[in-house]
Structures are given as C-alpha cells and as structure tokens.
Amino acid sequence: MNLESEGASAPLVDQLEEWLRAVEGEHCEFKEAKSSYSFEKLTEYCCALANEGGGRMILGVTNRRPRRIVGTKVFQHPEDTCRTLMEHLHLRIHFREIAHRDGRVLVFEVPSRPAGTGVKYKGVYWSREGDSLVPMSEDKLRNIFAEAGHDFSADICKGAAIEDLDTQAVEDFRRRWIEKSKNDSLASLSQDQLLRDAEVLVDDRVTYAALILFGTRRTLGKYLEQGEVVFEYRSSDASGPAQQRKEYRHGFFGFYDDLWSIINLRNDLQQYQDGLFVFDVPTFAERPVREAILNAVSHRDYQLGGSVFVRQYPRRLVVESPGGFPVGITVDNILDRQSPRNRRIADVFAKCGLVERSGQGMNLMFEQSIQQGKPRPAFAGTDAYGVVLTLHGQVQDPNFVRFLQKVGRETTASFGTHDFLVLDLVHREETVPPGLQHSLRNLKERGVVESIGRGRGTRYVLCRRFYVMAGRKGVYTRKRGLDRNTNRALLLKHIEENIRDGCSLNELTQVLPGVSGSYIQGLLRELRAEGRTKLEGSRRWARWYPGGEPKVERKA
Numbered sequence: 001m002n003l004e005s006e007g008a009s010a011p012l013v014d015q016l017e018e019w020l021r022a023v024e025g026e027h028c029e030f031k032e033a034k035s036s037y038s039f040e041k042l043t044e045y046c047c048a049l050a051n052e053g054g055g056r057m058i059l060g061v062t063n064r065r066p067r068r069i070v071g072t073k074v075f076q077h078p079e080d081t082c083r084t085l086m087e088h089l090h091l092r093i094h095f096r097e098i099a100h101r102d103g104r105v106l107v108f109e110v111p112s113r114p115a116g117t118g119v120k121y122k123g124v125y126w127s128r129e130g131d132s133l134v135p136m137s138e139d140k141l142r143n144i145f146a147e148a149g150h151d152f153s154a155d156i157c158k159g160a161a162i163e164d165l166d167t168q169a170v171e172d173f174r175r176r177w178i179e180k181s182k183n184d185s186l187a188s189l190s191q192d193q194l195l196r197d198a199e200v201l202v203d204d205r206v207t208y209a210a211l212i213l214f215g216t217r218r219t220l221g222k223y224l225e226q227g228e229v230v231f232e233y234r235s236s237d238a239s240g241p242a243q244q245r246k247e248y249r250h251g252f253f254g255f256y257d258d259l260w261s262i263i264n265l266r267n268d269l270q271q272y273q274d275g276l277f278v279f280d281v282p283t284f285a286e287r288p289v290r291e292a293i294l295n296a297v298s299h300r301d302y303q304l305g306g307s308v309f310v311r312q313y314p315r316r317l318v319v320e321s322p323g324g325f326p327v328g329i330t331v332d333n334i335l336d337r338q339s340p341r342n343r344r345i346a347d348v349f350a351k352c353g354l355v356e357r358s359g360q361g362m363n364l365m366f367e368q369s370i371q372q373g374k375p376r377p378a379f380a381g382t383d384a385y386g387v388v389l390t391l392h393g394q395v396q397d398p399n400f401v402r403f404l405q406k407v408g409r410e411t412t413a414s415f416g417t418h419d420f421l422v423l424d425l426v427h428r429e430e431t432v433p434p435g436l437q438h439s440l441r442n443l444k445e446r447g448v449v450e451s452i453g454r455g456r457g458t459r460y461v462l463c464r465r466f467y468v469m470a471g472r473k474g475v476y477t478r479k480r481g482l483d484r485n486t487n488r489a490l491l492l493k494h495i496e497e498n499i500r501d502g503c504s505l506n507e508l509t510q511v512l513p514g515v516s517g518s519y520i521q522g523l524l525r526e527l528r529a530e531g532r533t534k535l536e537g538s539r540r541w542a543r544w545y546p547g548g549e550p551k552v553e554r555k556a
Contacts, residue, residue: 027055071103094363180353272398283393291361319334502543
C-alpha cells in the first residue's frame, strides 16, 4: 500500500505504515469510524488500552487485514476530546491528526496505567478480549494491585485510637473533599464515618495513613516519630545551624498550609519587561512547591528512620525524603510512570483534590519551571536510600518566558509536558533524546522549532520569531548558518586552494565550525559524486583534492 501523502509529513507517514502492519491487540486498536463514533466507546477503549500497558486508538482505518485508510470525520476538535478523556480517566492522552490523501486518520495515544493502579471508567476496569470490551477479571486486578508491593500506610497502628486524631485536621480534609466532590452530604457525616469512607479507618481501627494525615503531635511522637516534616531556611550553603528551623510532627492536614506560608515569607519576585508592561515571576511558584511536598509525604518510605526535610535557599528549594524511588521509577521515566508507595495516602489526597489519581504532579513541576524560564527540577543526590528533589527559582531567560506565552496564545493545540521539555532542551542547545522525537516533530510542524541540516547531522533551533522578540536576529542567522550551496562552495574553494597537499576532514571542519562532521561528510560525498572532488588515502591519511570523475550508478 502506498502511504505517501500530500498532507502528511514523511515521518508521520512512515509511522502510520508501521502501525498498519501491527497486530491488532498488540497496543493498537483500529476502527473505521467514517462518519460517527461514540465518545463513550472511545473512552472505554482508551481505558482498556491503558490497563494493557498503553497503546493507540486509530480511527479512519479498517480493522481487518489488509488494512485500508478510509478516513474519518469524527471528533473534529480532538483537543477538546483529549481534554474530556483526561477528565474521565486522569491520564495524559495525546492525539495525532494525519491528513492522508485517502482520508483523515485520527490517532489517540494512550499511556500505560500507573504501576499498581488500574484505570476505570464509570466504575468498571475495562480490558479487551478479542473484538470486545469486557470488565477486567479479578485475577488480573489482583496482579495489578500487587505490583506496587506492600502499602505500609494501609497497615493498622496497634494501640492508636480515633481519639488520637486531630479533629481540626479532619475538618480541613472534610472541607476539601466537599469542595472537590461537590457532595454536600459529606457535611452531615460523623468524623468516624467520614474517615471510614476515606478508608483510613478499617473496622474502627486506625491506619498509619490516618496518623500521618490527621495525628496529633503526641500521637505521632508515640507511634511514628519519623513521620514528621522539618523545614529549614538557609541563606547560603555554609555549614552550621539554619537561620530558621521548624518541625511539623503532627498530621499533614494540620500543617500543609502553614508550611507553604513560611516558605512564601521569603518568596521574592523577579521582574521582566514586555513592551510597556512589567511582569512579576515568583522565585517559588506555589503549585510546584506544594506538589513537591505532597510527593514527599505520599511516596517516602515510612519504615525507614529519618524525616522529610524541606530546605529553602534564596534561589532554590530542596526536598529530601527517605527511601529511593518506588519500584519501576527512574529519573528517565518519572514523567511517564507513577507508582505510589503509600496508596492509602495517595487515595486520600486524590479524594480531596490535592493530587490527581494518575499522579501528574511531577509533570506540573517540570511544565511550570520551564514556562517561567527556570532550570528543570533536578534529582542530583538521589540514591537507593533517599530522593533529593531540587526546584530552582532563578529566572534565566525572560525572553524565553515571553516567547512561551506568545506561542501559547497563538497555538490552538495545548502543549504537553514533553512539548515543554523539548522546547527547553532546544533552547539550551541540549540533545533531544529518542523518546521525545514525537514531540519534536509536532513542534516543528507547528513552526515553533526549525531544523538545520539533514540526516544524523540535523540540529534544531527555536523559530526565528524567538530571536526577533529577543532582539537577537544576528544570533539566529549564525545558528541557522549558511545555506547548503554556500557551504559546498566554501568547502570546494578551500580544497582548490590546497591542491598540492590536499585537505583532511579535520581541516575541513574548521572551514564550517558551526555544523557537524557528518553534515560536512555529506557535502563532500555530493561533491565527489559530481566529480568536483576526489578522496585519496584512508583513515587519518585520507586527503580531499579537487577534480575526479563523476560516479556512475551501475545497472543491475
């Protein structure tokens, strides 16, 4: 089947061809959906794909082999469709819209469910069985829940009673839960029943989750003293006592807002100007800081000694929590996978709207840091015994902040975490890893990123309007470099001027210092094929000379 299209870029066409060869059931689901398709059914299939490790829902293609592109007219506003899917499933779902000559193809890319967590829609954990959707079996569900390992927060704390919990902290949780759920009937429940419904009381016995979230100072000190959170302010990295130290040895809902308030006391504003207007950027944005604290409380290992430390410096915030990353989580996949170590705590946070059940707090930290022109969150110092998360507060490039705001206003499709990450990597002239190539292509198609060169020597820069906005048009010209024909002419001129001794590849890279060696080799091969240069010798003795015979392709 010829998949070349006037409307689709070559990489997307290649990917579509690969998907069409895939076996349905192996992370791909195909539906014709020519003129209609139920959103309900789309949601159920996305739910099932997530439960099976993630995959793609591809509309506009026949599901039987040989597959044909028939085109689809459904979901004409896929941005809104993805937004609604995320509201129902609490997963970051992306889409691709391919304008193939045989018709429009719409692809919804569904991530895997978080480790140890099943995804459900309207109370049902969906999975696929042949051509049908069926509720997931109990055995499969048990296997999924077992992935996360033992949940210490769900264990019963022997000796603790409901009288050991702070009633004001419980009422703060009740208020938040009502606000999130819009369920006013929660207001009439007794505190005992409220905590049973939140599953932190089991048969009227107190779990460790209840202590961590609602315990009094005396109770936490008696049963789980390492459950405290310690705040320190340090004006420098010098050793010695902190300028301020405060220990929160009581339930989380009793100190959460106070901890943010104490951080915010020294939260100065950094200013940048856009035309006639001056904008303020806080050194520490509230939401990422709160998310970092929530992550530490819900993911730390409570069976290890040691407290959670929140250390504030003038331009950075460091959150240290005992225990390494949960099973299956690494620095490389932390934006795409979630594995709550203390599920009972995470569930309570989700009930009252402090976090999403899918755990997108880390994504939010990365997005806001990049949007505010700050360094990305870092995990330097993390090992098997503790996680060290650093949020940097220094705005490094106000022009990049202005650029992101302008692009955001002009672009109809919203950026995801990976899009922001690619923009930041390109802006900082860092390599974009293979796993982010999809976002890189999307940004290039939107005109936000431009490519330079071809093949393995391809480089990427932000689009010209960023440099115009920053008053750095000359930098853009330098980064773009000379066009291909001019580069060829410069190489040829240098080779012709050194006809006696020839030119080594290392010498020729000095002629074009702003491009890669592979790009230069490509230009030399073109000149050689045209008979304008020739290569003599091999390896380090190889030299390029002018002249030579054009290469002639041999016919089979």
